[in-house]
Amino acid sequence: MNAPTSAGLAVDPGRAEVEHDGFCTSYHDVGSHRHGGGRPPLLLVHGSGPGVSALANWRGTLASPLAEDHRLIAPDVAGFGRTHTDRELTHETRVRHLIGFLDALGLDRVDVVGNSMGGALALALAHRCPARVRRMVLMGTVGIGFPLSDGLDRVWGYEPSIEAMGELVELFAHDRDLVGPDLVRMRYEASIAPGVHERYAAAFAAPRQRHIDTMALSEEELRTIETPIRLLHGAEDRVIPLEATSLRLVRLLPRADLVVFSRCGHWTQIERASDFVRELATFFTD
Numbered sequence: 116m117n118a119p120t121s122a123g124l125a126v127d128p129g130r131a132e133v134e135h136d137g138f139c140t141s142y143h144d145v146g147s148h149r150h151g152g153g154r155p156p157l158l159l160v161h162g163s164g165p166g167v168s169a170l171a172n173w174r175g176t177l178a179s180p181l182a183e184d185h186r187l188i189a190p191d192v193a194g195f196g197r198t199h200t201d202r203e204l205t206h207e208t209r210v211r212h213l214i215g216f217l218d219a220l221g222l223d224r225v226d227v228v229g230n231s232m233g234g235a236l237a238l239a240l241a242h243r244c245p246a247r248v249r250r251m252v253l254m255g256t257v258g259i260g261f262p263l264s265d266g267l268d269r270v271w272g273y274e275p276s277i278e279a280m281g282e283l284v285e286l287f288a289h290d291r292d293l294v295g296p297d298l299v300r301m302r303y304e305a306s307i308a309p310g311v312h313e314r315y316a317a318a319f320a321a322p323r324q325r326h327i328d329t330m331a332l333s334e335e336e337l338r339t340i341e342t343p344i345r346l347l348h349g350a351e352d353r354v355i356p357l358e359a360t361s362l363r364l365v366r367l368l369p370r371a372d373l374v375v376f377s378r379c380g381h382w383t384q385i386e387r388a389s390d391f392v393r394e395l396a397t398f399f400t401d
Contacts, residue, residue: 127143127170128143128145128170128177128178129143129144129145129177130142130143131143131144132197133216133219133220134219135215135216135218135219136211136212136215136219137200137201137202138193138198138199138200138202138212138215138216139198139199139200140190140191140193140198140212140216140219141169141190141191141196141197141198142169142188142189142190142191142216143169143170143173143177143187143188143189143190144186144187144188145177145182145186145187146177146181146182146183146184146185146186146187147182147183147184147185147186148186154184154185154226154249154399154400155222155224155225155226155249156185156186156187156188156222156225156226157181157185157186157187157188157225157226157227157228157395157399158188158189158190158217158222158225158226158227158228159172159173159176159177159187159188159189159228159230159233160189160190160192160213160227160228160229160230160233160234160236160237161173161189161191161192161195161230161232161233162230162231162232162233162234162255163195163231163232163270163271163318163319164270164273164283165270165273165275165280165283165302165305165306165311165312165315166302166303166304166305166306166307166308166311167192167195167196168191168195168196168197168305169189169190169191169192169195169196170189170196171302171305172189172230172384173187173189173384175384175385175388176189176228176384176391176392176395177189179388179392180392180396181392181395181396184396184400185226185399188220188222188225190213190216192209192212192213192232192233192236193208193209193212194208194209194314194315194318195314198212200212204314204317204318205318205329206235206239206326206329206330207329209236210236210239210240210243213236213240214240214243214244217247222247223247224246224247224248224249225247225248225249226248226249226250226251226399227240227241227248227250227251227252228251228252228253228254228395229251229252229253229254229256230254230255230256230383230384231254231255231256231257231354231355231381232257232330233256234253234254234255234256234257234258235256235257235258235330235331237251237253237256237258238251238253238256238258238332238337238340239258239330239332241340241342242332242336242339242340245340245341245342248342249342249343250342250343250344250345250398250399251342251343251344251345252344252345252346252347252394252395252398252399253344253345253346253347253361253364254346254347254348254383254384254391255347255348255349255352255354255355255360255361255381255383256346256348256355256360256361256364257327257330257331257355257360258330258331258332258337258360258364259331259332259334259337259360259363259364259367260327260328260331261327261331261356261359261360261363262324262359263323263324263327264353264354264355264356264359265353266286266353266354266355267323267327267354267355268323269282269283269286270283270286270354271319271323271326272319272321272323273306273315275303275306275307275312276303277299277300277303280299280302280303280306281294281299283302284298284299284302286353286354286380286381287353287354287380287381287382288380288381288382288385288386289349289351289378289379289380289386290378290379290380290386293382293385293386334367337364337367337368338367338368338369340368340369340370341369341370342370343370343371343398344368344370344371344372345371345372345373345374345394345398346361346364346365346368346371346372346373346374347373347374347376347383347391347394348360348361348373348374348375348376348383349375349376349379349380349381349382349383349386349387350375350376350377350378350379351378351379351380352379352380352381353380353381354380354381355381357375361373361375374394376390
């Protein structure tokens, strides 16, 4: 699920649209376009959750010092935000959408940050198109098989109400000071925008274990991914369990390291914002 918005950024920074392959993709494109040091653009891929969009997930990151040295591109994944398509909203559709989006922007090579479901998309991209991904940071990532957690079942099974959204927001944040009525109201209103809940409910309908399984690469496939990867995970994540995902991935991915943030839930980029940005800056500029 996406994190709360933050102050200090335009309402709709660098937003643009591109039509390709049966999609109309909405995305945000900000920061330095100089590509200093030969670094490719940094692609930010958001996760799933009611009312999700790229801006809701990455607002703080787009406004961070990363934009001084990196071009940051954050698309609304197929079926979320303002990206439109008539195609069935499956994991395969989302993977094909991401590849087609890179083609449409003429991006032959990128660095990638994948959050939760976005991590599964990043892993699929690195597996299918290894030459197109230089480095990746994956946060609380899906992409490996694990038993459906109660937290994730509640996220994917969300039925719109202020009370239900309040419960989900508390589920995601270990730091309850992040949770307030304004955030709950904002996320609830995003989840009931025209057509949003219908698309979301169809994409993650029960039985929900199958969605995890569909997004998962096999252990053999994961072992073939040679992309350098930094795994980030909150020790208190109640949605994507650390032990069932990142602790296994770090043993399977040939070039992966793992950083575990204490006193942190699923909102790594908000609860440990400065540490998160520092990890990205170090890893992508080294």
